[in-house]
Every structure is written in C-alpha cells, then in structure tokens.
Amino acid sequence: MGLSTHDALQLKGALQTAVVKCSERCLYQSAKWAAELLDALPDPPADDLDQKGAGRLPNNVHPALTANSDPLEAALEATELNRYLLAKSFFDCKEFDRCAAVFLPESLLSGILSSKQNNAGSPIGKGKASAALPSQQRLPAISQKSLFLALYARVISGEKLRDEESEMIMGPQDLGTVVNKQLLTVSRFLERWFAERKGEEVDLPASQGFLEYLYGMVLMKEKNDSAALDYLMESIHLFPWNWGCWLEITNLIARVEQLNKIAPHLPQNIMSFIFHANTAVNLYQQGQDLAASLADLLNIFPTSSFLLTCKALFNYHSKDLMAAEQGFSSLLALHPHRLDSLDHYSNILYVLNLRPKLAFLAHLCSGIDKFRPESCVVIGNYYSLLSLHEKAVQYFRRALTLDRTCLSAWTLMGHEYVELKNTHAAIESYRRAVDVNRRDYRAWYGLGQTYEVLEMHAYALWYYKKAAGLRPWDGKMWQAVGSCLQKMGRDRDGIKALKRALLADSYYDSTSSSFGSTGAVDRMAQMDPEVLLQIATMFDRLDEEEEAKAYMELCVAQEDGGASNAKGGGGGGGGGGLGNSVAIHRDSPGIASDDREDEGGGADRGGGDGGHEGTGVTAATSKARMWLARHAMRAEDYSMANRLATELCQDGVEVEEAKALIREARSRMDIAGALDR
Template identity: 35%
Template sequence: MASAKETYRAELRAAARQLGERCLYSAAKWAAELLVGVDLDAAPASSAAMDSPSSSSAAAGRLLHLHRSGGSSFRHRPRPGGGSSSEAGTPLGGVSYVSTPIPDDDAFDSGGDKYLLAKTYFDCREYRRAAHVLQNQAGRKAVFLRCYALYMAGEKRKEAEMIELEGSLGKSNAVNQELVALERELSTHRRTGSIDSFGLYLYGLVLRDKGCEGLARTILVESVNSYPWNWSAWSELQSLCTSSDILNNLNLKNHWMKDFFLASTYLELKMHEEALKRYERLMGVFRCSGYIQAQIATVQYSMRDLDEAEMIFEELLRTDPFRVDSMDIYSNLLYAKESLTALSFLAHRVFLTDKYRPESCCIIANYYSLKGQHEKSVLYFQRALKLNRKYLSAWTLMGHEYVELKNTPAAIDAYRRAVDINPRDFRAWYGLGQIYEMMGMPFYALYYFRKSSYLQPNDARLWIAMAQCYESDPLQMIEEAIKCYERAANSNDTEGIALHQLAKLHGMLGQSEEAAVYYKKDLERMEVEERQGQNFVEALLFLAKHYKSIGSFEEAEHYCTRLLDYAGPEKETAKNMLQGIKRLQSGFPSMDIDHFAL
C-alpha cells in the first residue's frame, strides 16, 4: 500500500497534467509547485484533527523559525507538550481524509486530434477558432474546452469594449456576451448529468459573473467535491465566502485540499490566528512549498509582525530568486519599514525578471512612493491596472498616492473602485474616511472609519483615526473619542498615541484619577522604549500636580525631582512645586503663585 506522501504526490502529479491539458494553467502551476513542495517524510493532519482539543492545546507558542544554515525550508519547533515535528504532521485520533479517485481522461477518443488542435489555438489566444474546432465533439473534456474557449473569447471582447468606450482604466457596463448561452448549455448538461467537475467550475464562473452568487457557491462546492485538486475552483469559491457564516455552511468533503482553502479563506476574512495554525500544520507535509511560506509571511505581515514576515520573504527570495508571486506584499512590508535599499533591490530584481507583471509594476510604484516621487508612483500603479484592472492593491495604493498629491477626486475614485472589487478591503474604507475628514465632512468620515474598523477590529490605527474624528472641532464628542482610544490601547497601539490621548481627555473632563492612571501607563511605556520627549515631560508634570493636589507629597516630590532633569518652563514649575511641598510639610502656608488669581 502506497504511503500517504506518495498518494499526495501521485494526486498532484496527475492534477497538474490534467489541469494543463484543459488550459487551466494557474491551477496547473499551483499543483505542480505544491508537488515539489511535498516533504518525503511526513503526512498531514486532517481538518478534524486540527480542530481537536489536543491540537488546540498544542497551538500555544511559535511553530516556525527560519532555517538559514543549509536547506531552503522551514523547520518546526516542538510545541509545549506537542511532541516532535513528525508527530505534529500525523493524523490524530484515527481520523483520515476522504479518498477521491483521480478521474480518467477522455482526451484521445475519436476526437483526440481535434482536441489537440483546439488546445493549440487556445494557447495562441485564438479562442473562437478553438471553440469552432470542437463544436461537434461530445466528450466531456472537449465540451469543457469549447465552453471555456467561448467564455474567454467573451472576456477578451469585453475588455476590448471597455477600452474602446472608457479607456484602459475607465468604468464600463460592458458584459461578456457569451454568458447567457453558456449558462443555458451548462445548466442543461448539469441536469442531464453529462457535466464533469471542470464543467461545473466553468458553470460557477458564469453564474458568478451574472450575479447569482448563492447558486455559484453551490455549483463550485459540487466541483471541488468531485475534483478537489483544481485550485482555481477553490479560489473562486473563496471569493464568494464573504463571511464566516457562509464559510461554515459550505458542505465540503474532508479532502486535504480543503485545508488549503480554509487557511486561505481565513486569511481573507482576517482570521489570522486560524489561518496561521492551518498553514503551520500543512508545513508538516509540504515543508518545501513556496506557496505556504509566502502565505505564512502574508499572515505575519497582516498581524503586524513585520520582522518575522521579512525573514520569511528573504528566505523565499533566496531559494526562488525569480519569483514575482506575493512579492508585492513583501514590497508593502518594506515600505512600512521604510527600507528603501531593500525595496530598491527588490524593484530592480522584478523589473529584470518580468517588468510587465502587475505585481512588478506595484513594487516599482511602492519604491517611487517611498522616495517621495508620487507622480511616478501613480504612473506605475496605472500600468499595473492596465495589465489587471481588478488588481485590488493597486487601486488602494494609488488612492494613497493621490492623497499625497492632494488630488481628492482621483483618490476617492480609486478607493471606490477598490471597494467595488472587494468590499472587505479595510484600507480603502480607511482611505475614504481620511479624505472626507480632510474635506471637513466628519460624519461621512466616521461612516467609513467604522466600516474599516469593523473589517479590521484589532488595528489600533483605525480606532485612533475614528477617535481623532470624534475629537475634532466640528464634533467634540469626547466620550465617544475616549471609547475609541480605549479600543486602540487594547489593540497593541505600538506608537502609544491612545494612552497619551486618553490621559489628556480625562484631564480635560476633570477626571484626574483616570488621567493619572493613563499618564502612568504612558510613562511606563516610554521608559521601556527609552523614549523621552514632550509627552514624557507632560506626563511627569501632570502626575506631580495631581499627587500634590491629593496630598501624596512623596509621590509629587518624586515626579518633581525627575522634572528637574529637563530644561524649559516645566523645570521652574517643578522647583516652585518642590518649595511649596516643603512648606506644606513643615506646616507653613503655601506661597505657590498658582494659588493667587491675577
């Protein structure tokens, strides 16, 4: 009996061939890359095992670290009480995956030569010629390729119409004219049972394009249940899972490909911990998979663990130096860290590798943006969108560039195009909020900030933006601002803005005790980070005055003494306060000039 690892390899090897023969090249590439990423000494844990209590308890601690000394792969650290890494990749509790037979192809039946000709035409982007060659072929494989060629011909014509009518980046109501006929034919094949999983995948695409999302999900579930190795079908299904409720209601078979789907969908739904756990478990088998490594790095980036994500991306580039996939995420990371040298090197590398990839254009745009050359940055984002007008990141980041250029209408248009593509893009909603705040329209800004914080509830920056909007002069809703700053403080506010503002706002409301608590927390944070500035002095001064006012002279003296180390008016104030404290302690009346009205 073949081992589990050999079974996975055999399945992926057959899938890469079958997908390629059907011109599903992205899915074929994905399967082939995963094939060579299979570790020869492990087997994956099942979905049920991942959700078991024993697996959950083992999830504490970090699982991965980068192994730089020799090989290109990651190595697992044993979790506390979790055993060795080989055990971590073994199915638990006797639960196993369902067995899905690899279907036989009907490629070389009586129409095999015509199929070969049609595939050649398809590869040359002569889609209608490909469909014409297969018009009298009845085999399922031939029917799929004919319908797929018609679908692609319709997409090609739709793109041409959009450019002719509105330009390369304009909006247009152009539609794929083949959708109606394809839906009619494919629905008939489904009713008669003469459709295969690939036909179901195409039927799902057609229904999605027509706006029938519920039925499209049902059809795509049927497709992946009957042929689970088509990653393109899983990806389309993921795009239709816009909430965890929809995801949990899918009736999916427990095939090992389901784990890849769940991990990717968790990442899209911002369920980062769940996504990371899935990918870490899958690394037990697909240890050399560049895809999984890139996804883990993306999760770490989304969780703001920039250093860990950067290490993974660096290792990924070292082992696959001509890789472009996911490198746009890496460029965003380098931009966030303001690593101009590394970003310059990455931009130069992808330019030499394939400068006409949308990801390459986005990376180069990020480089110019970090240099402050925003006009050039916009130019490269526009190039990326000419290559792929549904490239979400390019629309969002181009909106940021238009904000820098003070081109408000263009920024609003870019952000709105982004949320049209993906309503869950919190960055675009946040960008819209910023623009309307700049335009002096705080209620509009609050609406968009709320949308962004709903989608990314653990991002302190979004709560701070909303709080500042509440705090602004037109609104002055201090209590609401305090609530938002509290959420930010509980969401790992690395810049410490929330604590300082909470202290100031409580002080404004006369809530000295609450203000003192937050000033002390802020002071402790700045001491740990070895930061000293105006906020540090402000905290010392407030605490000195507060403790003096409530009669805690020892505490007040402590903070006054610390203020003596700083130049400026605060130093003189501290000296006067110390003199006043000594008079009070000695029984003499205070001569603090602050007590006299002018």
C-alpha cells in the same frame, strides 16, 4: 502530520491527474499550482517502493493519460479529438473566438438561445416547451471537456474585449462599468445544460465538475454569490483538485463565520486542509492553530512555494515583519524566477526601510518580466520609498493596465495620491480596491483617513469601522475609530474604542478583551502614550477627574516602559506607538511627508522584541505631565506640582508655562510655610 508511502503515492497520482486535466482545459494557473505542489512532494523511500511493489504502472501508462472512464464521454472525446486539438491550439495562441467557434459557432449558439427566449414567453409549460423543441435547437452532443473549453474561451474572449473597451486607468471616462458581454451567453447556455440534465430521464454521463466551476465563476461575475457558491461547492466535490475553484470560494468568503459555516460541507481530503489554511491567512487570522496547520502542511510539502508564501503572509499579517521578510527572502532563494506575491515582499521591505533590498528586488523583477503586474508594483514601491510619488503612480497604473484586478496596485496608488494631496483620486482608487476585494482593510482604512482629512467625520467613522471589523485585533484600526469619535464629540464611545485599541494588539496573548478598571490597564505592558492621552483628555471633558488622572499617570509612565515591562505587550507591533507605526505597509498612510518618515523610521524598533525600554519623552507624555502639574496645583499638592513642572523644564517642552507653574507652586509653598510658623 506525515503521510504513509501508500498515501504519498495516492496524493502524487491525484496531483499528476490534476495537472493533466487542468492543462487539457487550459486552466493553466490551476495546473501550475498542482505541478508546483507535486514537485514539492518528496518521493517515498526506494526501499518502500521495492517492498510493496508500489508506484509501478501497468504498460507504463499513467491513469491520467488513459481514456475517460465513462464510455459515452470516452467515445465523444475520441470522435472529437481532431477538433479538440485544433480548438486547444487556438486557445494556446490566444485566438479565443476561433477556439470557441470550433465547437460552438455563433449560428448554433444564437439558435439555441433564441429558442429559449421564445419558449420563455410562450404559455406552454416548461416541460412541454422543452419537448416541443425541434432537434436542431437542442444542445449539441459534445463531450464535457470540449464544451468547457469552448465556453471558457468565450468567457476569456469577453474579458479581453472588456479590457480593450475600457478607458485609460483613472481617466475621465474610466467608471469601471464596462462588462463582459459574453457572460450572458455562457450563463444561459450552462443554465439550459444543467436544466436539461436534471430534466432528462435517460442516463447521462456523470458530470466532471469543470462545468459547475465555470458556471459558478460566471455567476460570481454576475454578482449572484449565493448560487455561485452552490455550484462551486458541487464542483469541488466532483473534482477536488482544481485549485482555481477553491480560490473562487475563498473570494466569496468575507468573514471567519462564513468559513466555519461551510467547513463541514467540504470534501474530506488534503485540499480542504490547504483551502482552510489559505482562506484563514487571507482573512488575516492569527493564532497557534493556524501556525500549526501551516507547519503540518509544510511537513508534507517542505519546498512548496505556495505554502511558504502562506507562512510568510501569516507572519506579515501578524506584524512580525522580520520573520515575514526572512520567509520571503528564503522563498526567493529557493525560487529566484517566481514573481507571485513579490508585491507583498516589496511592501515589507518598504516598511522596514530596506532600500538596497527593495532596489535589488525591483531590478530582479524587471529582468524576469517587466510586464507582470507584480513587477510594476515592486518598482512602484521602490519609487515611493524614494519619495518619487508621480513615478510610483505611473508604475501602479501600468500594473492596472496589465491587470485591472490587481488589488495591491489599486490600494498603493490610493496611498500615493494621498501623498500628492489628490484626495479625489485617492478615494476613487480605494473604492476600486474595495470593488476588487471587500476584505482589503487597507483600502477601507485609507478611505477613512482621506475623508477625515476632508473633515467628513461621519463618513470616516463608517470606513474605519469596516477596517476594524476586518482587523479586530489591530490597535491602529481602533485608535482611528476612537479618534474619529472624539472629533465628533462622542467621548463615551471614543473611550471604549481607544480602550480596545490598547488591548487589541495583546488579543492573542490571552489578555482580557475589555477594561473593568484602571487596574486592568496597570497589568498591561507598554502602551501607546498618544492613546492614553486621548482617553485621559476625554475623561477630563466628561468631568471624571480621577479616571483622567489615572490615565495621565499611565501616559507619563510609558517614558520608562510603563507600569509593567512584560514582554507580551511591547514586541512585534504591540501596544507601543513605535511598534504600531510600522505595523504593516501603510496601514496608516501618512497625510504629510513627516508621517511617512515616522512610518519608515520606526522600522528598526518596531519588530521583534522592541518597545520594552520605554518611549522616552514625547509630546504626549509632556502634555500629560503638564495636566498632572495643574491638577496638583488645584489639589493644593504644591510639592508635586513643583516636581512635575521642574521635569517639564528639563524636557524642554512648554518651558515658559512650566516656569510659571514653578514660581506659583513655590510661592504657595512659601505662604503655607509662613502660616505654619
């Protein structure tokens, strides 16, 4: 996907306007995002500009810097310019209450809102009540830009006060129940502002979209998601270049079905395309379509740090850890002072056990800004890799002190508490992570594992199912569901879940979504012997001996790569246990230190094309071989039993029992031979 010179110039002008308009309203993150995207947009060839006369501005004044196109709004903005500059300077100096008071002093707000409360309780109809309001009780006549700045300053002031009133992170009184006390005031004011615009018969200036964005954001904080989505959708139609509004919509989408449902109602421009790709990455989607979308966007913005991050995260969620690491490494080389999303990079380095690179990243982040949440998470990961878990917890808590909505810090701190055997604190950390983002499958999975350690399997199963719903193609999630069902004695359901675990990692290789027979399994590439052993064991408990035997044979076959070494099932964290063990940073946080070592130690084998040489002898394959030897004895196939038991002696696993089987098998063969004579 490429852009013509005309389209490129239009896009450039729109992004320039977005930077100016968002900066005027102190939406700094949205302004930064638009500016970075603008910087990544290549300039059209000079010849095209000369031939078409494009890119030349009359009087050298950019449209973004001209007066508002609406005459009434332009007049109000001109009248308020001195006060607006004063209010903006207060906001820039983080004096949010002073900023809000320039246009909306407390006395004015209290009068407006108290009049609304009084009228709400009166028997007079709404229209008559509004008309009966004295003039001083009506909303002040100020421009939308100034009104947004004043109300936004109130919201930020409330957030600041909430953080100050909150207890120490994970302290005895930190219940996460402190609320922003300014939300009610701002919500009532905006509710009345929109109601007045709908009720008035006189012509009013067209809305600019920013107040809809602010109201949607406030409604989200008040947990009114349905109304919030309506206002946010209205905002992006009025002004589609406010990236903050798109991010709020992303936070409201928990399922791909919701994304597909709202897609037809989005404005038809490049912002919708970027939003769709970013939301799909955040929903852990995979596949060629998403990869192609990201490639098309990178053709337009080749050096965009945001899109390069999306591509690296796409590889990260697809378990292609080496490609993700290379992507973040290239991104760091292009933008060495950018700290955004480096916490994800540190997760990848942790799983790959690349301690020197993680140490370098920790020093780099500390040197740029040691008081950014991302820096604290990176340093915490480094200490965790050194097994200094108390120190890691300290840095994750510091990240949360700086930003209580830092999702990575909550989840990773839960993992550290699991390592420290503090299950109560781990559960609380995971719960707070889920409160921040209900799409965080790692937190759901962590809750499941912690409750499983506490032998509360019903709770564990519920959380595992939540994680599997968010990552339906991740075999590790279904393996956890199946193992939990097995412990609850629900073997039939457990077998279904574990069969899905075997197929899950091959989902995007056009593999069948369910097993019709063991023949379907035979066509799979290398699989996890532990999963196969679990399935066989459950079939054995159900007295389905033939099915159990088939899966035990498959389990043993994984020692030399399985029945079929097709590339589709083993690479990049596929069906093999070694691949799954490094699937993603602490997808299965170890309960004991041995689990952590397995997770890091398999890194060199887990990515890329590994997993096709076979697992070699493992505890699972030895148990399967022992079961097959006993089955052969029951079936009076003594030569097979003798061969399998001899192999067990060579493996050095259960040697004494294997020797006993050999003696018994040879004795039976001798007796059979004597009878034949």
